[in-house]
Amino acid sequence: MENESSNSLFHKAFNLDISRRDVLKTGSAGTLALAAGSIPLPFVSTGASAQTASATAAEERVVWSACTVNCGSRCPLRMHVRDGEITWVETDNTGLDEYGNHQVRACLRGRSMRRRVYNPDRLKYPMKRVGARGEGKFARISWDEAYQLLADNLKRIIAEYGNEAVYLNYGTGTLGGTVTKSWPPASSLVARLMNLCGGYLNHYGDYSTAQIAAGLNYTYGGWAAGNSVSDIANTRLLVMFGNNPAETRMSGGGIVYHLEEARQRSDARMIVIDPRYSDTAGGREDEWVPIRPGTDAALVAGLAHVLISENLVDQPFLDRYCVGYDERTLPEGAPANGHYKAYILGDGPDGIAKTPAWASRITGIPSRRIVQLAREIGSTKPCYIVQGWGPQRHANGELISRAIAMLAILTGNVGINGGNSGAREGGYSIPFERFPTLENPVDTSISMFTWTDAIARGPEMTATRDGVRGKDKLDVPIKFIWNYASNCLVNQHSEINRTHEILSDEDLCEMIVVIDNHMTSSARYADLLLPDLTTSEQMDFAMDANAGNMNYLIFADQVIEPLFECKSVYEMCSEIAARMGVGEAFTEGRTQEEWLRHLLAQNRRRDPDLPDFEAFREMGIYKRQNPNGFFVAYRDFRADPEANPLTTSSGKIEIYSEALAKIAAEWELEESDVIDPLPIHASTFEGWDSPDRARYPLQLIGFHCKSRTHSTYGNVALLKAAVRQEMWINPIDAQSRGIVNGDSVEIFNDRGRVHIAAKVTPRILPGVVALSEGAWYAPNRHGTDQAGSINVLTTQRPSPLAKGNPSHTNLVEVNKA
Amino acid sequence: MGWHEFPLVVFTVLAQCAVGAFILLGALILTGRLEEASLRRLNRPMLIIWVLMGVAFAASTLHLGSPLRAPNALLRLGGSWLSNEIFLGSLFFALGGLFWLLTLLDKVSPLLRKVLLGIAMLLGVAFMYATIHVYMIPTVPTWNTPFTPLGFFLTSVMGGALLAQLLLNLSGQGYRLMARLLPWLGALAIVVALGSSVAHAMSLAGIQSAIQSAIDLVPHYQSLLIIRLALLAAVLALWLFALRSMRHQPLVLCASFVLLLAAEMLGRNLFYNLHMTAGL
Amino acid sequence: MTQYGFYIDSSKCTGCKTCQLSCKDYKDLDVDINYRRIYEYAGGSWQADGDTWQPSIFSYYLSIACNHCAAPACVPVCPSGAMHKRSEDGLVVVDTDTCIGCKSCAMACPYGAPQYSARKGHMTKCDGCYERVAEGLKPVCVESCPLRALDFAPMEELHERYGNLAEVAPLPSASLTGPSIVIKPNRNARPVGDTTGSLANPKEV
Ligand code: SF4
DSSP: OGGGGGOOHHHHHHOOOGGGOHHHHHHHHHHHHHHHHHSOOTTOOOHHHHHHHHHHHTTOEEEEEEEOSSSSOOEEEEEEEETTEEEEEEEOOOSOOBTTBOOOOOOTTGGGHHHHHTOTTBOOSOEEEOSSTTSOOEEEOOHHHHHHHHHHHHHHHHHHHOGGGEEEOOOOSSOSOSSSOOSSGGGSHHHHHHHHTTOOBEEEOOTTTHHHHHHHHHHHSSSOOOOBGGGGGGOSEEEEESOOHHHHSOOTTSHHHHHHHHHHHHOOEEEEEOSBOOTTTTTOOSEEEOOOTTOHHHHHHHHHHHHHHTTOSOHHHHHHHEESSSTTTOOTTSOTTOSHHHHHHTOSTTOOOOOHHHHHHHHOOOHHHHHHHHHHHHHSSSEEEEEOSTTTSSTTHHHHHHHHHHHHHHTTOTTSTTOOOSSOOBOOOOOOOOOOOOOOSOOOEEEGGGHHHHHHHGGGOBHHHHOOBSSSBOSSOOOEEEEESOOTTTTTSSOHHHHHHHHHOTTTSOEEEEEESBOOTTGGGOSEEEEBOOGGGSOEEEOOOOOTTEEEEEEEOOOSOOOTTOBOHHHHHHHHHHHTTOHHHHHTTOOHHHHHHHHHHHHHHHOTTSOOHHHHHHHSEEEEEOTTSSOOTTHHHHHOTTTSOOSSTTSSEESSOHHHHHHHHHSOOOTTOOOOSSOOOOOOTTSTTOGGGGTSOEEEEEEEOTTOBTTBTTTOHHHHHHSOOEEEEOHHHHHHTTOOTTOEEEEEETTEEEEEEEEEOTTBOTTEEEEEETOOOOBOTTSOBSSOOGGGTSOOOOOTTTOOOOTTOOEEEEEEO | OOOTTHHHHHHHHHHHHHHHHHHHHHHHHHHSOOOHHHHHHHHGGGHHHHHHHHHHHHHHHHTOSSGGGGGGGGTTTTTOHHHHHHHHHHHHHHHHHHHHHHHHHTOSOHHHHHHHHHHHHHHHHHHHHHHHHHHOOTTOTTTSSTHHHHHHHHHHHHHHHHHHHHHHHHTTOTTSHHHHHHHHHHHHHHHHHHHHHHHHHHHGGGOBOSSOBHHHHSTTHHHHHHHHHHHHHHHHHHHHHHHHSOTTHHHHHHHHHHHHHHHHHHHHHHHHHTOOOSOO | OOOEEEEEETTTOOOOOHHHHHHHHHTTOOTTOOSSEEEEEEEEEEEEETTEEEEEEEEEEEEEOOOOOSSOSHHHHOSSSOEEEOTTTOOEEEOTTTOOOOOHHHHHOTTOOOEEETTTTEEEOOOTTHHHHHTTOOOHHHHHOTTOOEEEEEHHHHHHHHOSOOOOTTSOOTTTTOOSEEEEOOTTOOOTTOOSEEESOGGGO
């Protein structure tokens, strides 16, 4: 048996002494048994080990749990437990796995959950900061002290500055739960607690979708829906703008799986438009069109030029359903020739015809290909045009998101089976009422991206310059931050060095509370650090998957006892509520499990098909097909636009937006920021055509690393080794810098420096480098990050309309380190 | 260039030198009609051969992940060349050592000892043959070439001849015909080694898999090879110099042998670093 | 004897490595041991044309564990007999109680399957989850694949269902060891013997 028995993660992680901890005695027996049971020896002739295997097999339990991270999927995990220790992680193994009633299979990350639970980085007990902010020096304190410290400061700050000085930072570390969800923060238990204590400063938008949410809101009204990914089974042509489910929706019950299954059924051609030859392409695409980052709107304009001049647009659709395509539907207040057609054909204010040749120079795509592409899109019906969220995460992302949707609109693919709105794919979800978090008495709201500014210069921030909502300006700066299951305090927020500077000044933000599982780079900046339970250590219901036509709910049961002194966020908030004098109102007398039973019972009253608590617990995953078949976005609107108007001010699809024209006229914008009533192409700061390219010649974009969900799982050694953190660079750019595959390089601009290995690969457009977001920031003595954390290089300058993060708009230079 | 297979480098080089020397001296003993006194004088320093064999085998166990299970290495005798190698090597060590001991103690009849000697010499040859086959792996294109047996054989000849020379001179028998022929043998082997190394290096250019080219396996391969060849030239120079000047002869021969070990270990390490498979 | 083997659909494989990690979890492997390895083979070039670029590049993944070959390279070189081919299912397994850790099998295998564990002092490798197979289950990796790009069955079945291809670049010629695999090639796949591409992720395999 050799060393098998020492291979307990639990032991390795915490290096505990067997003789002193009972739990470990059993743990050790458990691993021995695991070794005997799952890594048996072929020639074990000895009856003894065979006996051990069968004797302990009986003791193994399987408990359903879930992976609750922000990957856009959601996976059930079947935890195999022996003697109170998770021995291995299985996933959905139910049924025959036929598409439509398929298994929801966890990805590599979920399968590594055991190493996240038993991670050496786990926070073990409450701690308070003793060094400087961010230095990472903490002293252990009792829970009582922690609660008291928190409540005292909260009371003090509310009394001194008011509730608007309290901020719930964006955080998606625990997603899709019912009790434990950290996102949206307004639906978290922390929000419930704060709402009982007078409220907090709201935020709008999110780091994933700020620009598209803001942009398409003016096109379609509200969050733009997309056809179910399953509907690709009904299309003939699939056009993906920066959509990369193979790296962003990786569950085996999620979008990438649906995409491949649906395409097998329709055999639709797939065109992938992306600066990277992504894993979604990877030989499955019929055509890959590499494009310069931030220029998708120019490509669309070039395509539109062909569509319009070759009469491939759906004129009846444009006339009936849209506003502002041509003079026929241009709103009255708009300038003459302010319509889209004029913009494209060169009759608009800029006088430039957006010919394929024009677009070609901007996008880097040969005009011949643009013409072909336009003809193919214009002549293939239905056509599923879809955008991921990479194209919009730019300084001109609002315009880009609207421009891509234009393609679907021009071709009349909105509201039909096999078509799409041009937004990201949608799907079905099972309605389920969550933990009530009550009303926030405070109306004021900022863009989630501007919280560092709100700390540094809050009262200077206005509605028309900084996008403050609910008030003309902020009255107080942020003084208290709740950071629950969030690494956005440092790692996932742009321009880490600026954040560091702002947070380092303890006179600005006075109290930072971090609730998390691990010592993240954000946790290092806490004043008070509260160790949270992982999903494995508590009971919850998990949901919110993007999952095409088949959605599901997961009973995430408690798998193991809480480790160390960790406590659930429910218990923490209850205790703090009690100290704030709202204890009873917070818990309503229920425990976490009682809440879950209560919520399920309530939901069953509305939806009797839901299983009862015990049945749900037993089945682990409850699946349901969309009872209405394929979800088609705006189907009703398409059927009868008068009876089912959109929520835009005109009730129609607004190609020309009067609301945006007004904003463009009224807002104070920084130089080179563009807000336009039409979905035009605009150059940006640090774009491909920026003069700054003289100094920083390479465009740097982020992408999603397969071994992390943003930063979650970023401390699991096995995952780090499986998909290494690397900067992608084309051999042409590498060669001119003397870089070969695997070399250590320095990426830098005025905001910071990063050292990381180079992946020299033809899979990326020359002139562009890419670094996956989410690596755990690890500065050396000189402040140079050694982990490949992209936010050392990104900017805090927000996009014009959404005031969102332009994470992919960066210029850098790269040298051999 | 890594040295992760250093135990094997030591094992193969020392064993090959020891076997080479043993066979050469054995041939002298069998055919040279040595009188009893000379035989005993020669036998004494032959201890060095067994010391080298001992070091070689000790080193080989360092290569194992579970040295305590080393006996399991014999389980596939007849089937696996590694089993055969270890078995034949051990048998050679045992019988050769027995011959040496019996000669030292002057036990059993000289004829019987000669029979034992002959058997041990044959075992030595078989041992060398098995070693070659351990590395003639069809899936390892850089090893599965005639250069592998040639290289191993040349190590035996060069190292064996020089070691035999040293032992003969130590025992005051440098006057014998064999002792006078050995430098020629050594020189010939070294010249062949020079030529074949170059040919081998050139042959590497033609070996590649989808992901690996033999010429890329060892950075600075050519420079390292030149160092090895220069060392071999120095070995020969010292060897010949030692035979001309009578003073400090054993010392200079010793130095020459040490250089030869260095050259061959470097060469053998290059060999191990050239490992690649036909696939991944 | 039934010979079991793997089906590898490289046309579906997105290189997500769930197979690798589910195996590492189930078998409780250390960081540096990969019973299943995902090879990224990529190549090609770019042509500049004025302001524009035209790529002619390719890349694809191959998920390779142990191929439980008909004529395994690892078995004949093993001096202890620890590395053996099971008669009941044709799976090639190392008896970790016998193995002396001489690494001969690792030197011989052209697929990188046997890997030495310094901590354990012996060789380790994919055993086809033969215990699960005996219970009628498939190996953990196969059941984990989010894209359903892996399968495991008796070779006759695999041949019937998926054909006979057992070699594409960067794998070695199937004639060397007779791997018990069937591959569905990616559209980008290059034939065995191709040297126009390179292994894009040498440190991940
Ligand atoms: S990270 Fe997402 S896809 Fe992967 S297991 Fe977790 S929920 Fe599933």
